Amino acid sequence: MKQLMAMALTFLRIFSRDRQAIFFSLFFPVIFISVFGLIGSAGEDPIAIGVVDGAATPLSQQFIAALATQPRFALTQGSEDTLRPQVIDGSLALLLVIPDGFDDELAASTLRVIAVTSQVRQLDLVLPVLEQALVDIERQLRDTPPLFTLQLEDVEARPQNYLAFLVPGMLAFVVMQISIAGSGYNIVEYRRKGILKRLFVTPLAPRHFIGALVVARSLLCLLQLSLLLGYAIWILEVPLAGSLILLYFVILLGTATFLSLGFCLGSLAKTQQTIMALGNIVTFPQLLLSGVFYPIDILPGFIQPLARLLPLSFLADTLRSIAVDAATLTTLWPQLLGLTFWCALFLFLATRLFVWKDVAA
Amino acid sequence: MAPIVEATALCKRYPLPQGKGHFNAVDGVSLRIETGEVFALLGPNGAGKTTTLEMLEGLTDIDGGQAHIAGHDVAREPYVIKRLIGVQLQANDYFEHLNLQELLRLFASLYGSNAQPLALLDQVNLREKAKARPAQLSGGQKQRFSIACALVNEPRVLFLDEPTTGLDPQAKRKLWTLVETLNAGGMTIVLTTHNMEEAEHLCDRLAIMDHGRIIAEGSPQSLIERFAPTPGKAPTQGNLEDVFLHLTGHDLRE
Numbered sequence: 001m002k003q004l005m006a007m008a009l010t011f012l013r014i015f016s017r018d019r020q021a022i023f024f025s026l027f028f029p030v031i032f033i034s035v036f037g038l039i040g041s042a043g044e045d046p047i048a049i050g051v052v053d054g055a056a057t058p059l060s061q062q063f064i065a066a067l068a069t070q071p072r073f074a075l076t077q078g079s080e081d082t083l084r085p086q087v088i089d090g091s092l093a094l095l096l097v098i099p100d101g102f103d104d105e106l107a108a109s110t111l112r113v114i115a116v117t118s119q120v121r122q123l124d125l126v127l128p129v130l131e132q133a134l135v136d137i138e139r140q141l142r143d144t145p146p147l148f149t150l151q152l153e154d155v156e157a158r159p160q161n162y163l164a165f166l167v168p169g170m171l172a173f174v175v176m177q178i179s180i181a182g183s184g185y186n187i188v189e190y191r192r193k194g195i196l197k198r199l200f201v202t203p204l205a206p207r208h209f210i211g212a213l214v215v216a217r218s219l220l221c222l223l224q225l226s227l228l229l230g231y232a233i234w235i236l237e238v239p240l241a242g243s244l245i246l247l248y249f250v251i252l253l254g255t256a257t258f259l260s261l262g263f264c265l266g267s268l269a270k271t272q273q274t275i276m277a278l279g280n281i282v283t284f285p286q287l288l289l290s291g292v293f294y295p296i297d298i299l300p301g302f303i304q305p306l307a308r309l310l311p312l313s314f315l316a317d318t319l320r321s322i323a324v325d326a327a328t329l330t331t332l333w334p335q336l337l338g339l340t341f342w343c344a345l346f347l348f349l350a351t352r353l354f355v356w357k358d359v360a361a
Numbered sequence: 362m363a364p365i366v367e368a369t370a371l372c373k374r375y376p377l378p379q380g381k382g383h384f385n386a387v388d389g390v391s392l393r394i395e396t397g398e399v400f401a402l403l404g405p406n407g408a409g410k411t412t413t414l415e416m417l418e419g420l421t422d423i424d425g426g427q428a429h430i431a432g433h434d435v436a437r438e439p440y441v442i443k444r445l446i447g448v449q450l451q452a453n454d455y456f457e458h459l460n461l462q463e464l465l466r467l468f469a470s471l472y473g474s475n476a477q478p479l480a481l482l483d484q485v486n487l488r489e490k491a492k493a494r495p496a497q498l499s500g501g502q503k504q505r506f507s508i509a510c511a512l513v514n515e516p517r518v519l520f521l522d523e524p525t526t527g528l529d530p531q532a533k534r535k536l537w538t539l540v541e542t543l544n545a546g547g548m549t550i551v552l553t554t555h556n557m558e559e560a561e562h563l564c565d566r567l568a569i570m571d572h573g574r575i576i577a578e579g580s581p582q583s584l585i586e587r588f589a590p591t592p593g594k595a596p597t598q599g600n601l602e603d604v605f606l607h608l609t610g611h612d613l614r615e
Contacts, residue, residue, distance in 0.1 A: 006470035010459070017458035194452030198510075201418055201448040202471040203440055357422070 003204050007212030015182075015220050022224065025178050029170050029228055037163045037236040046074040047126060050083035050095040055102035059137070063098065066133045073129075080114075087114055094126060164239065167232045168323040169292035171225055172316035175254040176286065178224060180279055182217040183262030187359065188275040196360035206356035214259055221255045222248065242322035246329070250322065253339055254315040260346035261311075267353035286312035291320075311342040365431055365518060365549050366394035366417065372425030373412050373573075386412045388573035389426070394551060394566075396517075399544050401560045402553045403605065404570035405614035410553040411451065413570070414520055417551070418448050431517060444472065447516030449507040451523055455495045461506055462491045465513060472514040485509040485539060501532025505539060512543075519543065521552040525559055537563055557602040571609045 016022070051067070053060050068075050076083065076092065086092040094115035102109050111134070115123060139146060190196045199209060229247075232238040240247070261282065269275035289296070289303065290312035296304055307313055318335045321327035329336070373387040387409040394400045402410040415421040417428050419439045428435040435442050455464050465478035482488045485505040490498065498506060504524055511519060521540070525533045533556075540563055544550050554560055560567050561581045568578040577584055581601055588604040 002473060003471055006467060010456070010463075010467045013463070014456050014458045190456075193454035194450055195454060195456060197420065197452070198448075198450055198455070199471075201420060201443060201446070201450075202468065203443045204471045357420075360420075 001208075004208040004211050004215070007204065007209060008215040011212055011216030012219065015216060021181075022220075025174065025181075025224055026227060029174050030231060033163065033167055033170055033232060033236060033238075036166050037238075039162075046072055047093045048074045048076065048091065049126070050076045050078060050086060050092045052080045052083060052095065052097045053077060054080075054100045055098050057103040059103045059141070060098045063102075063133065063137055066137060067130070070129060070133070073126075084114065087116065090116075094123070096130065163232075163236060164324055165295070165320065166293065167229075167236075167238045168320035169290075169316045171228060171251070172254065172290075172312055172319050173287065173292045174225060174228060175221060175251055175315065176258045176283060176312055178221055179217065179255050179258030180262040180265065180283065182221070183213060183259045184264075184266035184269070184275055184279060185262075185272075186213070187263065187266030187354075188269055188272055191270075191359060192272065196356075200356060200360040206354075209356075210263070210354070214256070217259055218252060218255045222251065225251055238323075240323050241326035242324075243326075243328070246332075247319065247322050250315070250318050250336070250339075253336070253343060254311075254319075257311055257315070257339060257343040257346055260343065260350045263350035263354050264346060267350070267355075267359050286310050289313070291316050309338065311339060314339040314342065362396065363432065364393040365396045366392060366400075366429075366551060368392040368413075368417065368426065368428040370426035371413060371416055371423060371428060373409070373416060373421060374424045385573050387416065390570070390573070390575055391426075392568065392575075394518075394549060396549055397544070397547055398565045399540065399550045399552070399563050401564040401567040402551070402570055403555065403557075403560050403567050404553075405555060405609055407614055408570040408609075409573040410570055411522055414522055414551070414553055418446060418520055419443065420448075444514060445517050447508075447511030447514065447519045449504070449511045449519070449521045449524060451526075453495075453503050453507040455510075457494070457496070460492045460494055461487065461509075464495070465509060468510050469513040474513050474515075476513045476515070481509045481512055484512065486535070499532070501528050501535060504528065504532075504536055508536075508539065508543075516548070518549045518551060521550065523553055523555075525554065525556060533559070557600065557605055561601045569605065569608055576608055577604070 049067075051064055053064060064075070064077070067073055076086075080095070080097055083092060083095050087095045094113055097112040097114065099109055099111065102111075111130075113127070113130075117123060187196070229240075233240055265275060265278045265282070269278050286292075289299065289307040290310050291307070292312070296307050296313065299307055308317075314335045318327075318332055318339065321332060321335070369391050371387055371390040371392075372385055374383045375386050376383045390409070390413050392400075392413075402413060404410050412421060416423050417430065417435060419435050419442050423436050430442055431445055433441045433445070456467075459467070461482060462478040465476070465481055469476040469478070479488060479491060482491055485508055487498075487502060487505055487509065490502065490506075495503060495506060508519075508521070508524070524540070525536055528536065537559070540550055540552075552563075564581060566578070566580050567584070568575045569584070570576065577588065579587070584604050585601060588607050589600070
């Protein structure tokens, strides 16, 4: 136990003095979430539409005023000749032409919508709003109360934006990166330098060596993630809905899982190049498939069931459920079970592959 | 008195690359090293010196034969052996980001020893480098630091694998002095070398190895008398290098 403590303290000292590694492990995630934070806070731009008031009647003005109250639109008024080119060059999404004679007397009139249909993705969104505005005005004029109204009730007590989605995924990704690097890459490096061999001739038991590395890495991982989490919560104001203790527990489980995977890779790889390649082989697919940057739901259907079973998927999903939905153990247990399964599997493989004598020699 | 290091018919087999059979890197090596001796394994590259040493240290599995250190079976009691011996390996890199003092403290703690880092550095003449990192040391200083690390548990047998390879004459002499001082304190020292001068200068006895076997054994003087060319008229002519080349041939070993 004394050996384990001495070794763990040594590892902590070594890792904490490796400023460069710590810096880069946090630098990119911070840049990532900062950039997305800035994009997210800008909100959606209103759709620029042009209006040509060919009627200039009280009714047409009422209609334009009704449209102007829609926050989704930015209205520009003018003549058809001046506004038409702006539709073509793209600065206006579409141009609405109110025909001459648009007033209460007339039973029906046709409004022209001029747009480059292939370029206006929002047309499906815009046209219903325009129609609704027209229907409202019509009802007012005819004094007919609407038969149906829709009332939207917001049951989401939390603001959901991309940053709130991204941050837990990023945490999961950082856990994976620093854990695999922390065990796998380090072991290969220590072997190459003959350090493992040198430790092997001391009475240090292999389980104490591994235990010390796991303890030191886990502590450092928690510290690094706390910095990242603190940055997200206090600087970017990403809300944390669920239990912080549960969040840390899951982070620790994730650390143990990926440290074990790192031990497996570090035992298999004999050179720095091999461990880099192996590391990329296991991390890249997970980066793309595990719902770090975008939900698994948007992946092709046949990949989804497999993608959901990846260790990083379980970790990202659990962290996100805790952070965003305030999920507790009662709902999280299936994912946690999945993650525990991976952890047990990697741990088992690591004990088989990491044979002290073979790895050291 | 029983020898402190005793090996009987040690064998180490490695599979051949084509997967057909195996070859014996060490092929029936027997050694008896007495307490307080400086003993050298001499041989060209690939003769099996390092493998023999690693089997005695417990670093490599023994495929045939037996080895005992101070009466303890190397294969059966590895953790007893580890506490009896000090080891300096050919590769002498250490953890980055730690200075000499911290590294010595780490090694001491792995043995549960109270050895004082500064006292150990005094022993190898490196006190002024206590706060330096191993990467900042010269070749000779690195080797002396490796020996300091091997001394944390006050070993009864000290194994040195090519301790002076690549050192300049000054550094080499300094290391020899260190080995002599340690030996004067009663420590048994087993080293490998392909430096004849070193074997002749330092060793009480030596064994010349080639192709995994011991081909000659004895004190430097007795080997010179027996094997140096043109004996008779001038029996003590020639040196150990003549003996070595006479026994192992002139072919290059690479």
